[in-house]
Amino acid sequence: MEKDLWIRIPLSSNYAAAYAVKDVDVDVVAAYPITPQTTVVEKIAEFIANGELNAEMIHVESEHSALSACIGASAAGARVFTATSAQGLELMHEMLHIASGLRLPIVMAIAARALSAPLSIWGDYSDVMNTRDSSWITIIASTAQEVYDSIIQAYKVAENPDILLPVMVAYDGFTMSHTYEPVYVARDRSIILDYVPKKRPSWNVLDVEKPITMGVVANPDWYYEFKYQQVVAMEKSPEVLKEAFQEFEKRFGRSYGFIETYNLENSKIGILTYGGLYGTVTEAIDYMKKMGMNVAAIRLRVFRPFPYEELLKVVKNLEALIVIDRAISFGATLEGPVAMELATMAYKKGLDIALHSYIASIGQRTVTEEDVIAIVKNTTALLEKGVKVTEKSIYWGVRL
Amino acid sequence: MSSSTKRLASWREIPIGGAITEPGNSVKRPTGDWRVFKPVINQERCVRCYLCWVFCPEPAIKILDKPYKTASGREWKVTFEVDYDFCKGCGICVEECPVKAIDFIEEVK
Ligand code: SF4
Ligand code: SF4
Numbered sequence A: 001m002e003k004d005l006w007i008r009i010p011l012s013s014n015y016a017a018a019y020a021v022k023d024v025d026v027d028v029v030a031a032y033p034i035t036p037q038t039t040v041v042e043k044i045a046e047f048i049a050n051g052e053l054n055a056e057m058i059h060v061e062s063e064h065s066a067l068s069a070c071i072g073a074s075a076a077g078a079r080v081f082t083a084t085s086a087q088g089l090e091l092m093h094e095m096l097h098i099a100s101g102l103r104l105p106i107v108m109a110i111a112a113r114a115l116s117a118p119l120s121i122w123g124d125y126s127d128v129m130n131t132r133d134s135s136w137i138t139i140i141a142s143t144a145q146e147v148y149d150s151i152i153q154a155y156k157v158a159e160n161p162d163i164l165l166p167v168m169v170a171y172d173g174f175t176m177s178h179t180y181e182p183v184y185v186a187r188d189r190s191i192i193l194d195y196v197p198k199k200r201p202s203w204n205v206l207d208v209e210k211p212i213t214m215g216v217v218a219n220p221d222w223y224y225e226f227k228y229q230q231v232v233a234m235e236k237s238p239e240v241l242k243e244a245f246q247e248f249e250k251r252f253g254r255s256y257g258f259i260e261t262y263n264l265e266n267s268k269i270g271i272l273t274y275g276g277l278y279g280t281v282t283e284a285i286d287y288m289k290k291m292g293m294n295v296a297a298i299r300l301r302v303f304r305p306f307p308y309e310e311l312l313k314v315v316k317n318l319e320a321l322i323v324i325d326r327a328i329s330f331g332a333t334l335e336g337p338v339a340m341e342l343a344t345m346a347y348k349k350g351l352d353i354a355l356h357s358y359i360a361s362i363g364q365r366t367v368t369e370e371d372v373i374a375i376v377k378n379t380t381a382l383l384e385k386g387v388k389v390t391e392k393s394i395y396w397g398v399r400l
Numbered sequence B: 001m002s003s004s005t006k007r008l009a010s011w012r013e014i015p016i017g018g019a020i021t022e023p024g025n026s027v028k029r030p031t032g033d034w035r036v037f038k039p040v041i042n043q044e045r046c047v048r049c050y051l052c053w054v055f056c057p058e059p060a061i062k063i064l065d066k067p068y069k070t071a072s073g074r075e076w077k078v079t080f081e082v083d084y085d086f087c088k089g090c091g092i093c094v095e096e097c098p099v100k101a102i103d104f105i106e107e108v109k
Helices: A013-023 A038-049 A063-075 A086-091 A093-101 A144-158 A190-195 A223-252 A277-290 A308-315 A337-348 A369-384 B051-055 B092-096
Strands: A006-012 A028-031 A056-059 A080-084 A107-112 A137-140 A167-172 A180-186 A259-262 A269-273 A295-300 A302-304 A320-325 A354-359 B037-041 B061-064 B079-082 B102-106
Touching (some): A006 A013, A006 A144, A013 A107, A013 A180, A028 A038, A056 A063, A063 A080, A080 A086, A086 A093, A093 A223, A107 A144, A137 A144, A137 A223, A144 A180, A190 A223, A259 A277, A259 A308, A269 A308, A277 A295, A277 A369, A295 A308, A354 A369, B037 B079, B051 B061, B051 B092, B092 B102
Parallel strands (some): A028 A056, A080 A107, A107 A167, A269 A295, A320 A354
Antiparallel strands (some): A006 A180, B037 B102, B061 B079
């Protein structure tokens, strides 16, 4: 990383998202304020007011309108951005499918938050996991630097003519959105724009010179084929994501993949989680090391497309995998959304591994290093009893 | 599966996102087959005022260079006709016609 190209400043993940939006030179931003996302858009408004970003800020009356306005602007070929949390993402839900169905390269930041009722403004991943089947590429960051970098990468992937799917970049509400970390941001955004150049779209956009119709009706003879096109784009996306990560690393020196691991060698038990909680898990792993226990940490960075090939490589030598989910899929076979994916992956690939599903940090219930160590001890005891797959997810920390 | 014998395009052959990239191709797809009532212009009564043509949302009112002479001897240079390939039977023209020259007749199939 060439030092003079970057400045290192303290930023919250929300501000890091706003800086990325400025540096990719977004044309249109439409958003509605909701805790804990609000400061993303506040910061962008400041950039626009200061003349640091030449963009149209559309003030709307709801998140449904925010994403609708983004859809319109993206259909006209603009580079667009929005951000939201929790109920806001739920209110957008209908439009999520329209954005992906119309194949619009919209990028959205999500300060992940618990869903009402009862009302909770605090962080968990209930909102993000609810969007699972909306055909958005989903990246979950775990540091403010990664939020900045992921949003830049998101445009690279979304605007690839072979993909043209929207991308969401999520991170923990409050524990990331409102805490400050040192972040390298570009001194001059031209280096970022060399990576994500703004070109006249080569895909179909609204253009008076070349009129098209978007948002048509597809009867039973046609609808299926359009959905299959999305399947194909999603299948192609791992390759394009990988290229985007590699080019990013080559240009800027910061390395990202679909997953991240810690202390994998010599470990028989691994803990898989996502978002900021990964930091707590790696801290706990350092403590456990001192206690003579070798446990691996695995972070899921890309949730859609689900990177089972990469995961397989790292979990295949483990005897047991603990999955700590941060959302509940009520009534599912295993109620952890990511645990379900892992179970499918293990079956699909004939992987003989113990899989223990835990739910934690719901509504931002604190998960400490001690909790992580206790989870490992709990799993060790269960393995001794011969429990291969937890019958239900284990609701860690709930008062019984 | 489509029962049609005509082979429909595969997912590879159609624009992504359902975009229609050929402007003006709606003429290729008649949409008039879901009408319940059909408007029929009475050429004797019609005063060629253009109001039906203005109000028709499709538009499905054709103005033809076809002279017409009424029974009472009045001569018109044009004739107003309904394009039944596209008329959806909404009845707006029937409502708007100032001389009640448009009959609304139930379609019998
Ligand atoms: S019935 Fe409706 S669609 Fe048909 S000609 Fe009259 S106004 Fe047009
Ligand atoms: S509105 Fe009635 S009178 Fe006028 S052109 Fe149409 S049919 Fe004729």
